[in-house]
Amino acid sequence: MGVTKTEKFTEKQNQVARMAKALAHPARIAILEYLFSIDSCVCGDIVSKIGLAQPTISQHLKELKTVGLIKGNVEGTSVCYCIHHDNWLLMKNTLSTILDLDTRHIDNCC
Numbered sequence: 001m002g003v004t005k006t007e008k009f010t011e012k013q014n015q016v017a018r019m020a021k022a023l024a025h026p027a028r029i030a031i032l033e034y035l036f037s038i039d040s041c042v043c044g045d046i047v048s049k050i051g052l053a054q055p056t057i058s059q060h061l062k063e064l065k066t067v068g069l070i071k072g073n074v075e076g077t078s079v080c081y082c083i084h085h086d087n088w089l090l091m092k093n094t095l096s097t098i099l100d101l102d103t104r105h106i107d108n109c110c
Contacts, residue, residue, distance in 0.1 A: 016098050019091045022067040027052060027060045032083070035070065041080040 006014050022028060030050050035042065047057050061081060064070045068087040072079045 012094070012097075016094055018067050019069075019095060022063055022069060025060065025063075027056070028064055031057070031060055031064065032069065035081060035083050039083075041073065041082040043075060043078045043080040046081065 009017075023032075027050060031046060034046065034049050046061070047054050050057060052060075061070065061072070065072055065081075068084055069091060070081050071084045072081050074080075
Protein backbone atom coordinates (compact mmCIF):
# COMPACT_ATOMS: atom_id res chain seq x y z
CA MET A 1 0.00 0.00 0.00
CA GLY A 2 1.57 3.28 -1.07
CA VAL A 3 1.98 6.12 1.37
CA THR A 4 -0.57 8.23 -0.47
CA LYS A 5 -3.14 5.43 -0.43
CA THR A 6 -3.08 4.89 3.34
CA GLU A 7 -4.55 8.32 3.97
CA LYS A 8 -7.81 7.12 2.45
CA PHE A 9 -8.31 4.77 5.39
CA THR A 10 -8.92 5.34 9.08
CA GLU A 11 -6.07 5.24 11.56
CA LYS A 12 -7.55 2.05 13.03
CA GLN A 13 -7.65 0.38 9.59
CA ASN A 14 -4.03 1.34 9.02
CA GLN A 15 -3.08 0.11 12.48
CA VAL A 16 -4.72 -3.28 11.90
CA ALA A 17 -2.95 -3.57 8.54
CA ARG A 18 0.44 -2.79 10.10
CA MET A 19 -0.10 -5.36 12.83
CA ALA A 20 -1.29 -8.01 10.39
CA LYS A 21 1.72 -7.33 8.17
CA ALA A 22 4.03 -7.81 11.14
CA LEU A 23 2.48 -11.24 11.74
CA ALA A 24 2.52 -12.19 8.06
CA HIS A 25 5.83 -14.04 7.99
CA PRO A 26 6.53 -17.43 9.59
CA ALA A 27 9.95 -16.28 10.83
CA ARG A 28 8.32 -13.47 12.81
CA ILE A 29 5.81 -15.91 14.27
CA ALA A 30 8.70 -18.19 15.26
CA ILE A 31 10.53 -15.28 16.88
CA LEU A 32 7.42 -14.25 18.84
CA GLU A 33 6.79 -17.85 19.95
CA TYR A 34 10.39 -18.13 21.11
CA LEU A 35 10.28 -14.85 23.02
CA PHE A 36 7.02 -15.90 24.70
CA SER A 37 8.47 -19.32 25.58
CA ILE A 38 11.42 -17.87 27.45
CA ASP A 39 9.39 -15.01 28.98
CA SER A 40 12.48 -12.86 29.41
CA CYS A 41 14.86 -10.79 27.35
CA VAL A 42 17.22 -12.63 25.02
CA CYS A 43 20.36 -11.25 23.47
CA GLY A 44 22.03 -13.76 21.18
CA ASP A 45 20.07 -17.01 21.18
CA ILE A 46 17.50 -16.04 18.56
CA VAL A 47 19.67 -16.89 15.55
CA SER A 48 20.54 -20.34 16.87
CA LYS A 49 16.95 -21.07 17.93
CA ILE A 50 15.28 -19.91 14.70
CA GLY A 51 17.97 -21.19 12.34
CA LEU A 52 18.13 -18.26 9.94
CA ALA A 53 21.06 -15.98 9.14
CA GLN A 54 21.79 -13.08 11.47
CA PRO A 55 20.89 -10.39 8.89
CA THR A 56 17.56 -12.12 8.22
CA ILE A 57 16.74 -12.35 11.93
CA SER A 58 17.76 -8.71 12.38
CA GLN A 59 15.38 -7.61 9.63
CA HIS A 60 12.49 -9.54 11.18
CA LEU A 61 13.30 -8.17 14.63
CA LYS A 62 13.29 -4.66 13.14
CA GLU A 63 9.81 -5.23 11.68
CA LEU A 64 8.46 -6.53 15.00
CA LYS A 65 10.06 -3.65 16.89
CA THR A 66 8.77 -1.05 14.42
CA VAL A 67 5.18 -2.15 14.96
CA GLY A 68 5.86 -2.26 18.72
CA LEU A 69 5.33 -5.96 19.43
CA ILE A 70 8.82 -6.36 20.88
CA LYS A 71 11.22 -4.15 22.79
CA GLY A 72 14.97 -3.99 22.41
CA ASN A 73 17.42 -2.81 25.03
CA VAL A 74 21.13 -2.28 24.40
CA GLU A 75 23.27 -4.24 26.82
CA GLY A 76 26.95 -3.84 26.13
CA THR A 77 27.57 -4.62 22.48
CA SER A 78 24.32 -6.51 21.92
CA VAL A 79 20.61 -5.78 21.86
CA CYS A 80 18.32 -7.84 24.06
CA TYR A 81 14.75 -8.41 22.89
CA CYS A 82 11.54 -9.26 24.70
CA ILE A 83 7.80 -9.09 24.12
CA HIS A 84 6.24 -5.66 24.66
CA HIS A 85 3.29 -6.98 26.65
CA ASP A 86 1.24 -3.75 26.68
CA ASN A 87 1.45 -3.47 22.89
CA TRP A 88 0.73 -7.19 22.50
CA LEU A 89 -2.52 -6.73 24.43
CA LEU A 90 -3.32 -3.65 22.34
CA MET A 91 -2.77 -5.66 19.17
CA LYS A 92 -4.98 -8.50 20.43
CA ASN A 93 -7.77 -6.06 21.23
CA THR A 94 -7.38 -4.18 17.96
CA LEU A 95 -7.31 -7.32 15.82
CA SER A 96 -10.26 -8.80 17.69
CA THR A 97 -12.44 -5.92 16.49
CA ILE A 98 -11.81 -7.13 12.94
CA LEU A 99 -11.81 -10.85 13.69
CA ASP A 100 -15.10 -10.56 15.59
CA LEU A 101 -16.96 -8.81 12.77
CA ASP A 102 -18.54 -12.13 11.84
CA THR A 103 -20.32 -12.33 15.19
CA ARG A 104 -22.40 -9.27 14.34
CA HIS A 105 -23.86 -10.61 11.12
CA ILE A 106 -26.18 -13.45 10.27
CA ASP A 107 -25.01 -15.62 7.39
CA ASN A 108 -27.47 -14.50 4.74
CA CYS A 109 -25.05 -14.45 1.83
CA CYS A 110 -25.24 -16.80 -1.14
